[in-house]
Amino acid sequence: MRELDPMRTAVVGVHWQHEVVSPDGVFGPFFAAQVSRHRVASYAAQVTAAVRAGGGLVVYTRVAYRPGYPDLIPNTPSFALVRERQAYLEGAPKTRIVDELAPEAGDVVITNVRLTGFFGSELDTVLRRRGVDSVLFTGVATNLSVTGTVFEAVNLGYRPVVVSDACTAATDEAHRASLETLGQLGEVVTTAEAVERLSR
Secondary structure, three states: OOOOHHHEEEEEEEEEEEEHHOOOOHHHHHHHHHHOOHHHHHHHHHHHHHHHOOOOOEEEEEEEEEOOOOOOOOOOOOHHHHHHHOOEEOOOHHHHOHHOOOOOOOEEEEEEEOOOOOOOOOOOHHHHHHHOOOEEEEOHHHHHHHHHHHHHHOOOOOOOEEEEEEEEEOOOOHHHHOOOOOOOOOOOOOHHHHHHHOOO
């Protein structure tokens, strides 16, 4: 395994929002139980703290829409559900990042309106501005927005490192299958391994 230079490393926390990971969120029925059962947010918080301590960049991607949803194309059942349930409205409490991973001074919060973090956002610009070459990924769901954002990172030239126990999907099977795929594109590590390498 290659070393991680903390100063050239970012952690991207994908969709750590109440709408996704809290039981009363629009997608909470799919993911909240898995997040809680596997203590995924606490692992993500450990990775985030290690990146901050090493001088790396902490980034969160979040979904939020303007009132009236002029920026939402409901071309999938999930996007249609967002509109139907009036979810992810900018400024609404459930659109915030959960308290366990609350952004701190110096962190960057990226808002996106599609499935993945780079598409239509300034994420690539923010990472390049900081000289980042390695990106750690945490978040939900492993098989959807996390995998999609990793694919984009690969195409843009970044070295992806997926933190296996700091991500989850609606089922353990979907999570494991995604990690197998992601392992063909980059590294898959545990939180303990990521923290140890960042602290060397």
